[in-house]
Amino acid sequence: MVAELVRGQNHPLPRTRLEILISAEVPVLVAAALGDEGGRVHDGHGIAHHGTPVLPGIEVPRAAAAEHCLSADLRELSEAVHRVTVLLALPGMAARFGATAAPRATVTDADGTEIVCFTLAGLDAESAVVALELYRRQGGWKVRAVGQGYAEGLTALLADLGLSGASEMAEATHEAGRLGAARAAAPPKARPSEHGPVDYTHPGRQGPPQPQPQPQPQPQPQPQPIAGDAPGWSMEERLYNQVWGMFEDLARSTAALRSAADFAAARLDRELDEALADPRARIGGAGEAARETARAKHDELMGRAQAAHDRDLAQLTAEAEAVEPALPPAYARWDSPVWHGHRMPAELPRAVRLGDLHLPESASLRIPMLVRLPLERGLWVDSGATQAGFTDSAERRRLALEVAVALAARLLAVHPVGEFSVEVIDPAGAGAGPLGALTRTGVLTGPPSRGTAGVAQALESLTRRVDLVRMAIGGGATEALPDGFDTARRLLMVNDFPQGFDDRALTRLRFLADEGPAAGVHLLLVADRADAGEYGPLLDPLWRSLTRLTPSPDDHFADPWVGHAWTFEPSLPPQGGAVLQQVLGVVSAARIKGK
Amino acid sequence: MTVNMTKGQAISLEKKDGATLTAVRMGLGWQAAKRRGLFGSRTREIDLDASAVLFAEKQPVDVVFFRHLVSDDGSVRHTGDNLVGGVGQGGDDEAVLVDLQRVPPHVDQIVFTVNSFTGQTFQEVQNAFCRLVDETNGQELARYTLAGGGEYTAQIMAKVHRQGAGWTMTALGEPANGRTFQDLMPAILPHL
Numbered sequence: 001m002v003a004e005l006v007r008g009q010n011h012p013l014p015r016t017r018l019e020i021l022i023s024a025e026v027p028v029l030v031a032a033a034l035g036d037e038g039g040r041v042h043d044g045h046g047i048a049h050h051g052t053p054v055l056p057g058i059e060v061p062r063a064a065a066a067e068h069c070l071s072a073d074l075r076e077l078s079e080a081v082h083r084v085t086v087l088l089a090l091p092g093m094a095a096r097f098g099a100t101a102a103p104r105a106t107v108t109d110a111d112g113t114e115i116v117c118f119t120l121a122g123l124d125a126e127s128a129v130v131a132l133e134l135y136r137r138q139g140g141w142k143v144r145a146v147g148q149g150y151a152e153g154l155t156a157l158l159a160d161l162g163l164s165g166a167s168e169m170a171e172a173t174h175e176a177g178r179l180g181a182a183r184a185a186a187p188p189k190a191r192p193s194e195h196g197p198v199d200y201t202h203p204g205r206q207g208p209p210q211p212q213p214q215p216q217p218q219p220q221p222q223p224q225p226i227a228g229d230a231p232g233w234s235m236e237e238r239l240y241n242q243v244w245g246m247f248e249d250l251a252r253s254t255a256a257l258r259s260a261a262d263f264a265a266a267r268l269d270r271e272l273d274e275a276l277a278d279p280r281a282r283i284g285g286a287g288e289a290a291r292e293t294a295r296a297k298h299d300e301l302m303g304r305a306q307a308a309h310d311r312d313l314a315q316l317t318a319e320a321e322a323v324e325p326a327l328p329p330a331y332a333r334w335d336s337p338v339w340h341g342h343r344m345p346a347e348l349p350r351a352v353r354l355g356d357l358h359l360p361e362s363a364s365l366r367i368p369m370l371v372r373l374p375l376e377r378g379l380w381v382d383s384g385a386t387q388a389g390f391t392d393s394a395e396r397r398r399l400a401l402e403v404a405v406a407l408a409a410r411l412l413a414v415h416p417v418g419e420f421s422v423e424v425i426d427p428a429g430a431g432a433g434p435l436g437a438l439t440r441t442g443v444l445t446g447p448p449s450r451g452t453a454g455v456a457q458a459l460e461s462l463t464r465r466v467d468l469v470r471m472a473i474g475g476g477a478t479e480a481l482p483d484g485f486d487t488a489r490r491l492l493m494v495n496d497f498p499q500g501f502d503d504r505a506l507t508r509l510r511f512l513a514d515e516g517p518a519a520g521v522h523l524l525l526v527a528d529r530a531d532a533g534e535y536g537p538l539l540d541p542l543w544r545s546l547t548r549l550t551p552s553p554d555d556h557f558a559d560p561w562v563g564h565a566w567t568f569e570p571s572l573p574p575q576g577g578a579v580l581q582q583v584l585g586v587v588s589a590a591r592i593k594g595k
Numbered sequence: 596m597t598v599n600m601t602k603g604q605a606i607s608l609e610k611k612d613g614a615t616l617t618a619v620r621m622g623l624g625w626q627a628a629k630r631r632g633l634f635g636s637r638t639r640e641i642d643l644d645a646s647a648v649l650f651a652e653k654q655p656v657d658v659v660f661f662r663h664l665v666s667d668d669g670s671v672r673h674t675g676d677n678l679v680g681g682v683g684q685g686g687d688d689e690a691v692l693v694d695l696q697r698v699p700p701h702v703d704q705i706v707f708t709v710n711s712f713t714g715q716t717f718q719e720v721q722n723a724f725c726r727l728v729d730e731t732n733g734q735e736l737a738r739y740t741l742a743g744g745g746e747y748t749a750q751i752m753a754k755v756h757r758q759g760a761g762w763t764m765t766a767l768g769e770p771a772n773g774r775t776f777q778d779l780m781p782a783i784l785p786h787l
Contacts, residue, residue: 252669256699259668263651263701304700562667 002106002114003347004235005145013134013141014346016074017110020086020132023067024103026095028088029154030068032058033161035083039133040162046081047163058084074134074141083135085146085161088120089128089154097123097149105131107143115346118145128154225319227326236328240351240370243323243331246316247357247367251559253312254359258564260305268298313362320365327353330414331370334406334573334580342413342583344590349373349414354407354549357557357566369557369568371547374489378513378523379407380546381570382554383496384530397528399551401434401495403570404526406580407549408493410571412443413583415489417594422491424448425458427500431526435495437577441584443591448495455500459508462492462521466512469519489520497527498535506539513545615761618730621645621691621707621752625723625741626683640679641720642712645689646776647671651701653787659691660776670697671705683722692730693755695762704756706767706783708776709741711748717741717770725752727764739766749773751783 003011022030031049033041041047048055053062057076061068070086077084088103090096097103097120106117120129126149133144150157230245232238271294275287325336330349332338333356352373356366383400385393408422426435426448438444449458472481481487498506513523525546532539548556555567573580623645646660649671657666661676674690681688693705709725717723723741728734739752747770755764771782 249669252665252667256668256670256697259656260699260701263654263656267652301701308697308700561665561669 003116005116005118005143007118007145007147009233010142010144011116012137013074013107013115013143015109015115016141018072018074018115018134019108019110019112020070020072021068021106021108022070022086022088022103022131023106024088025066025100027063027065027091028068028103029091030060030070031087031089032060032070032072033085033087033158033163034058034077034081035085035161036080037082039083039085041085041158042162047158047161057081072134083133085130086132086134087128087130087154087157089157095127096125097127097129098125103129103131105145107132113343113346116143116145118147120147120149122147123149125151127151128157130157225315225322227323236330236350239323239327239331242319243368243370246319246323247559248561249312250316250359250362250365250367251562251564253309253316254361254564255562257305257309257361260301264298264301264305267301268294271297309361313365317365320367324368327368328414330373330410331368333368334571339579339583342586344417344586345414346416348416348419352411352414353571354379354547355568355570357568359564359566366569367566374517374520375522375547376517378516378525378546379404379549380523380525380527380543381407381549381551382529383526383551384528393528396551397430397496397526398434400526401431403549403551403572404493404495404524405434405437406570406572408438408491408524409443409580409584409587411491412587417590419488420491421445421486421488422493423458423462424493424495425455425500426495427451427455428496431495437580437584441581441588443584443587445490452500452502452505455505456502458492459505459512462490462512462516463508465490466515466519466521470515473519487520489522491522491524492516493524493526495526496531497525498532498539506535510542513542615695616729616731617696618692618694619736619755619764620687620693620728620730621647622687622726622728623689623709623724624683624685624687624726625680626721627680639715640713641715642676642678643680643689643720643723644676644710644712644775645673645691645725646708646710647673647691647693648706648708648776648780648783649698649702650704650706650787652703653784655780656702658776668697668699670694670699670702680720685722685724687726695755704754704787706754706786707752708779708783709750709752710773710775710779712774714748714774716746716748717750718745725750727753737764737766739768745770747772749779749782751779751786754786 005011022028029050031047034046034048034055035041048058048060050060050062053060056078057074058070058072060070072084086105102119102121102123104117104119107115109115118132120131123129129149130146133146134141135144150160228235228238228242230238230241232241272291275290275294278287278290280286324333327336327338328349329336329338329342329345330351331353333353350373351370354369354371357369358364358366381400381404383397385396412420412422422438422443423445424435424438426432427450429448429450431448435448439447449455468481468485492512494509497509501509509523512521516522523546529543549570550556550568551570553567553569555565557566557568558564559566623643625641625643628639628641644661646658648655649657649659649666657668657671659666659671659673661673664673664675665671670693672692674692677688691707698705707725711717711720720741724738725741726738727736729736737753741750749771751767751769751771753764753766753768755762767786769782769786771779773779
């Protein structure tokens with residue numbers, strides 16, 4: 001995923017060969033200054049600009065243009081260079097950035113994979129600006145979004161970098177820029193808003209097209225919701241917090257409705273009883289009138305409670321419509337467009353969507369169920385009978401396995417290459433159909449383990465792995481792990497548990513459930529608890545330690561605030577599973593390339 | 596302008612321009628116990644607690660206090676337990692925030708109480724007060740002084756109740772005794 005930086009934020013650079021794309025609405029000059037540890041540039045040779053566009057390790061464009069591409073090879077830079085400052089300037093003396101749309105800087109690696117982007121919003125009278133800094137940090141390089149503008153222009157900016165003769169250089173640069181602009185003969189794009197207001201809002205935070213505001217009866221319509229409208233260090237974090245905020249708001253709004261309904265029902269009961277108990281009411285129409293009044297009071301209160309709830313729902317629904325299309329793959333539904341053209345991310349995901357949650361009062365409003373990664377608890381997809389009641393046991397098992405496969409595929413696709421691997425135990429080979437999506441694309445660590453011997457072997461190797469990692473962590477010697485130790489997080493998927501498990505294997509699995517998460521080994525069981533009946537209460541702690549997911553809607557999740565029973569629905573790819581195949585194809589291709 | 600309230604005085608929470616209040620805060624402040632002598636750490640801290648009880652037709656339906664910081668419906672929030680008090684210069688050490696627009700329709704009264712959890716009477720507490728603030732602009736609407744409150748460990752401070760489409764606040768200022776709001780329930784009921 002591309003990290004959208006805000007001013008002042010930094011980000012590690014995984015590669016040293018980079019391209020920096022600058023896009024602006026009007027032609028701008030781009031230069032790169034090579035500075036020492038203090039960011040000072042010592043002489044005119046430390047700056048790559050139109051006159052000397054190529055310095056060791058960096059190349060800048062020769063002329064002013066609206067679109068630029070700088071290439072950098074950080075390894076080529078001299079040892080004395082500790083900071084590369086990328087700066088933009090408007091060629092004309094009287095120009096100001098405030099009159100144009102905010103420029104945007106994107107850092108990609110040599111393959112064109114985007115690493116970070118930054119929008120230089122909020123500029124006004126400035127005519128020169130420091131866009132980004134690349135700097136050395138602990139043997140590596142990082143990039144920082146700066147966005148520091150200079151109203152006095154390039155001269156002041158260069159002077160700030162410690163350049164002697166800043167004004168001459170700035171003048172020369174401007175001159176070249178004007179010539180370059182004329183030579184390039186690329187007239188600036190027709191600006192639709194030549195004199196109109198310019199939109200400075202952060203383009204990355206605008207979210208998708210806003211839903212049309214609902215005609216609301218309130219005098220003050222609620223502000224339109226936007227995606228990422230929550231605190232957090234990154235867009236991903238903000239969206240995570242926003243989704244949890246919506247979850248809490250819906251829980252509380254529903255609590256208000258239910259509390260009012262309980263109260264109204266209890267009051268109605270009491271008043272009806274009183275009307276019945278009153279001897280005067282038995283004669284004449286007084287009793288009937290009292291009952292009517294009681295019912296009217298009940299309906300009036302419920303009407304108000306429902307109206308308040310509807311108001312909240314309309315707000316949350318509008319927010320969900322803005323948020324849902326903005327979600328990154330790890331949080332997105334399978335039918336979201338982000339999965340088309342999915343690319344392997346460079347960063348570990350913070351959370352993953354297990355499915356959707358809803359309440360009976362608001363069945364159309366689905367809250368994404370996001371859980372933090374790495375998973376603290378194992379997952380169990382229940383293939384047993386649920387209230388929704390699939391009668392066909394084989395169908396239930398197949399569906400449960402499909403849920404597990406979709407989840408494994410999602411986890412593979414949202415982790416960077418080499419950071420996550422999946423291995424499968426399918427003792428009887430019964431899951432070959434749904435598992436085919438994983439086995440055919442070769443994204444697993446190996447073919448699914450079969451039979452009691454296969455189960456024993458797979459668990460043996462994972463147990464040893466967890467033991468090693470625990471010892472290394474416990475001894476504070478993580479570097480003592482054997483050479484070539486694969487540090488990827490591991491998901492162990494077990495179909496038809498506990499088939500093929502002997503006592504020894506069960507003990508190992510329980511060990512993995514308890515100790516695995518801290519050592520990077522996570523469980524995903526597909527099981528019908530009834531199949532494990534012969535073990536009696538022995539396995540109860542195991543079931544309790546797992547997060548239970550169901551292949552069909554089932555209300556077994558309680559929220560942490562009020563404790564409503566929420567109906568869980570798994571996240572499955574749309575019929576046909578073409579998205580799943582395509583995404584797994586990307587995972588597989590990236591893996592081959594990585595090797 | 597601040598109104599110093601006296602017992603039983605009612606204040607309508609309508610603004611001067613006729614708009615009703617949307618969010619109010621009940622703030623509670625007191626001065627921490629002074630450290631005495633060499634063994635200062637042995638000084639007993641004073642822990643006052645602010646609570647809010649939500650009533651629907653005289654039946655308690657929810658309560659917000661230090662063990663339940665947000666009402667289930669989310670309309671009333673406690674900022675968190677302060678165990679020792681503050682500098683005693685008028686700042687809130689504990690606060691209960693009420694979003695009046697979000698209060699469920701059946702809730703018609705919210706009663707604010709103060710208890711001395713550590714058992715000191717209000718005579719022993721310096722500079723204790725309760726105040727009601729318009730949360731939208733920070734303006735203080737009413738202030739009630741607790742200090743010199745006699746040999747009591749609790750006070751039923753005030754209530755906000757629905758009146759017409761808006762809300763009204765009434766100062767109660769009823770002294771009582773008790774460690775938490777539960778002990779005060781019998782004393783609250785006559786004021787509903």
